[in-house]
Amino acid sequence: MICKCPKCDGALEYNPAYDKMECPYCGSAFTTHEAMAHQRLQDNAVKMTAMSGAAYENAGNTAADSQKAEAMNKMIQKMIEDDSVSVEFVNSSGDATQNTMECNIYTCTACGAELAVNGVEASTFCAYCGQPTIVFSRVSRELMPKWVLPFRIQKDQAVNGIREKLNKGIFVPREIKNFEVEKVRGIYVPYFLFDVYYYDWQRLRGTVGSGKHKRTKYFVREAECDFKRITCDASKQLNDESSQRLEPFDLRCIKPFEPGYLSGFYSDRYDLDDKQLTGVAVGRTKMMFDKEVAKTVNASNVRIVENNPKFQIKNAEYALLPAWFLTFRYKNEPYTMLVNGQTGKVVGAVPFDKAKLVSMFVVLAVISSIIFTILANFFFGGFVDLDSDSTGDLIAIIGAVGFFFYATGIGAFRSVKKNIELTKASRTARFVRERQDDN
Amino acid sequence: MDGIFLIIAIAYGVIMGIGVALAITGIILKKSNEHGNSKGDLYDFNGTTMHFLNRQQL
Numbered sequence: 048m049i050c051k052c053p054k055c056d057g058a059l060e061y062n063p064a065y066d067k068m069e070c071p072y073c074g075s076a077f078t079t080h081e082a083m084a085h086q087r088l089q090d091n092a093v094k095m096t097a098m099s100g101a102a103y104e105n106a107g108n109t110a111a112d113s114q115k116a117e118a119m120n121k122m123i124q125k126m127i128e129d130d131s132v133s134v135e136f137v138n139s140s141g142d143a144t145q146n147t148m149e150c151n152i153y154t155c156t157a158c159g160a161e162l163a164v165n166g167v168e169a170s171t172f173c174a175y176c177g178q179p180t181i182v183f184s185r186v187s188r189e190l191m192p193k194w195v196l197p198f199r200i201q202k203d204q205a206v207n208g209i210r211e212k213l214n215k216g217i218f219v220p221r222e223i224k225n226f227e228v229e230k231v232r233g234i235y236v237p238y239f240l241f242d243v244y245y246y247d248w249q250r251l252r253g254t255v256g257s258g259k260h261k262r263t264k265y266f267v268r269e270a271e272c273d274f275k276r277i278t279c280d281a282s283k284q285l286n287d288e289s290s291q292r293l294e295p296f297d298l299r300c301i302k303p304f305e306p307g308y309l310s311g312f313y314s315d316r317y318d319l320d321d322k323q324l325t326g327v328a329v330g331r332t333k334m335m336f337d338k339e340v341a342k343t344v345n346a347s348n349v350r351i352v353e354n355n356p357k358f359q360i361k362n363a364e365y366a367l368l369p370a371w372f373l374t375f376r377y378k379n380e381p382y383t384m385l386v387n388g389q390t391g392k393v394v395g396a397v398p399f400d401k402a403k404l405v406s407m408f409v410v411l412a413v414i415s416s417i418i419f420t421i422l423a424n425f426f427f428g429g430f431v432d433l434d435s436d437s438t439g440d441l442i443a444i445i446g447a448v449g450f451f452f453y454a455t456g457i458g459a460f461r462s463v464k465k466n467i468e469l470t471k472a473s474r475t476a477r478f479v480r481e482r483q484d485d486n
Numbered sequence: 487m488d489g490i491f492l493i494i495a496i497a498y499g500v501i502m503g504i505g506v507a508l509a510i511t512g513i514i515l516k517k518s519n520e521h522g523n524s525k526g527d528l529y530d531f532n533g534t535t536m537h538f539l540n541r542q543q544l
Contacts, residue, residue, distance in 0.1 A: 216518035248540070269540035292522045339536050385522075394522030399515060407514070412507035419506075420499025424492065445498070452505030459512025463520050 053077070053085045060311035063198035063369075063388075068307050079307035152316075160284045162234070162313045190317070192304045194240065194366035196296055198312065198388040202231055205371035205386040208393050218399040223382075226375040233388060235309060235367035236285055237317035240276040240298070241328035242362040245336050247271075250353040253346025265352070268340045273361075274332050278368070279324040281317035285370075287327075288469055292394040293387045296368050300389070304367070314367055321363035329358050382470045396466030 052059050052070035059068040059082050068082040069075070077085070153162045200208070213219050213226075248269045255264050276298050280290035302308075333356065341349045369388025374381055377398055384395035 212521050218515055218518045250544075265544040267540060267542045267544060268538065270536050270538045272536045336536075343538070343541065392522050396520040399519050404511060404515065408507050408511045411510050412504050414503075415506040416500045416503025418499075419502040420496050423495035423498040423502075426495075445502075449502055449505050452502070452509040456505065456508030456510075456512035459509075459516045463512075463515050466520050 053082075059307070061197065061308050063201050066197060068310060079305045082307050158284075161316055161318075190365060191306075192237070192365045192367045194301045194364060195235065195304045195308045196298065196301045196366065196368045196389055197308050198233055198369040199300075200369075200371065200386060200388050200391045202233065202371065204391060205233075205388070206231055206373070208386055208391050209373055209384055212393050213397065216397070218404055219397055220377065220400045223375065223377050223397050226373070231371060231373045233312040233369065233371050235312055235314040236290065236293075236370050237281040237315055238366050238368050239279050239281050239317075239321045239324050239328070240364045240366050241274075241279060241321075241324075241332075241360060243274045243277055243328060243332045244359040244361055245272050245274060245329075245332050245356070246358070247336060247340070247354050247356040249337075249340060249351050249355075251341070251344055251349055252352050253344050253349040255346045264346055266344050266346070268343065270336075270340060272336060272339075274335070276364075277328050277331055279327045279331070281319045281324060281365075282315045283318045284315060286469065289385055289394060293370055293385055293392065296387065296389055301366065309367075312369075317365065321365075324363075325360060328360065328363075332358065380471060382467075384470060395470040396463055397470065398467055399463070 052073060052075055054075045055070060055073040059070055059077065061067075061079070062069045062076070065076065066078075067076040068079055154160070155162075210224070210226075213224050216224075249267070251266045251268065253264055253266065254261055256262050278294060278296065278298075280287060282290075337351065371386035371388055373384045373386070375384075376382070382395070382397060384393065384397070386393050
């Protein structure tokens with residue numbers, strides 16, 4: 048949907064900083080409501096002109112009659128402006144257009160992603176895999192969301208946020224720090240917001256006391272909760288790990304949907320409907336519910352041993368939530384970082400400079416080896432009596448400390464590696480294809 | 487006997503040294519290259535009440 052400027056007819060774009068639709072040509076600014084009202088008026092005038100023109104042509108009327116018709120159109124338009132009449136917009140197939148909107152659909156031939164683009168903006172590369180293999184597919188009538196969380200973070204802020212994070216990283220290669228700014232796209236990600244009633248009766252087991260007084264106790268909790276607006280990502284293109292890391296969104300700022308908010312941004316299409324997402328919504332609800340219940344149990348290692356959950360999906364509403372996607376290339380591989388379009392939270396992991404990493408590791412290993420050798424020599428060389436009863440405990444403590452270091456280090460490396468894989472758009476693309484094949 | 491202790495001390499020192507280096511570089515790498523790793527709070531319980539019908543310790 049294109050919103051034209053009431054003053055110069057240029058295409059308006061939504062500016063998150065001022066929550067207004069701005070004209071890049073004449074600099075005028077309007078609220079989304081004003082812009083949409085003007086656009087509806089324009090659309091209606093075009094329809095009425097076309098209808099009256101066709102009627103007069105059919106009746107073989109003269110130019111003078113056409114002028115009369117034009118005068119009548121102006122009068123009706125004035126009445127609409129004055130709210131003297133209400134106008135209902137009905138599309139050619141007879142369906143009310145309130146729940147649908149027209150979008151240009153672009154398809155990526157590399158990863159299969161589909162993006163709905165609004166306004167006059169043309170897409171030149173895929174926001175998901177970064178390939179310039181995106182082609183215009185069709186004009187489509189899409190289900191209109193009920194809610195939209197407008198972008199609060201502007202493109203420059205998103206880029207600066209990512210740049211700031213990357214510049215702080217001592218292992219981030221210089222090529223990544225100087226990424227190409229053009230490849231940043233604001234995308235409204237489709238979500239379903241679920242209202243879920245959840246009830247559960249639980250028997251829990253926990254440990255109380257410490258040392259010799261440690262005992263296992265059992266607890267019973269029965270509770271219910273009405274969860275409002277549980278967010279579930281409805282896009283196959285965006286993997287669930289990434290979308291969960293984008294959260295939280297402050298849904299108190301959510302607004303009733305106006306197509307004007309999409310101007311200047313892409314909007315991803317939902318390809319998982321509310322029924323397909325029911326399991327995800329209930330799963331997330333259960334996790335939160337159990338966590339809250341466990342907080343009320345004054346014990347450690349709390350586990351549910353028996354329970355009887357019941358739930359009811361009360362409502363599911365389609366909403367669009369904002370995210371910035373930054374795609375860049377490093378060693379011919381595309382990577383995509385995300386920024387929460389409302390809070391500015393940066394999500395993603397980037398490849399590291401191996402030479403720097405190895406250098407630091409070697410230096411640290413040599414220094415700490417020397418320190419630990421001196422300490423060990425000091426301990427084993429007489430300070431500690433190896434024949435005493437406490438030797439076993441000492442060896443166990445040393446072993447535990449060593450295990451802690453190795454586990455921490457290996458865990459950190461594995462986490463970074465896993466997240467780099469997620470950030471690699473080619474991995475995302477493969478993931479998308481796998482999920483599409485499942486259906 | 488002292489020689490054995492020295493070898494044990496060196497082996498211990500190297501094993502622990504590599505462990506510490508691994509832990510420190512891992513943590514720095516995580517802070518340097520990984521962003522937004524923590525999953526956000528899934529739900530803000532402000533305004534939503536958990537209604538407890540039964541709470542007891544057996």
